Amino acid sequence: MIYSKCRSEGLSFPDGKFPDDTPLAMAYVPYQKWEETYAENVALQKGTIFPCLDYPFLGKEGAVLYGK
Numbered sequence: 001m002i003y004s005k006c007r008s009e010g011l012s013f014p015d016g017k018f019p020d021d022t023p024l025a026m027a028y029v030p031y032q033k034w035e036e037t038y039a040e041n042v043a044l045q046k047g048t049i050f051p052c053l054d055y056p057f058l059g060k061e062g063a064v065l066y067g068k
Contacts, residue, residue, distance in 0.1 A: 018028070037049040046054050 022028070032050075035050060035052065037043065038046060038051060038054075043049040048054055
């Protein structure tokens with residue numbers, strides 16, 4: 001079930017592009033646009049409120065698959 005109690009009306013969001021003068025070798029997190037969210041009980045189970053960030057944790061299986 002996906003629904004949203006939060007509202008973004010009246011808020012300004014970056015257009016998703018970093019400024020041209022962003023320094024090299026600096027850590028950053030890309031801008032994320034607000035979207036529909038999971039219900040609270042689902043979000044707690046999944047560890048995120050955003051369906052687009054709902055990735056499985058692979059643990060040791062991921063290490064074998066991806067060599068890390």
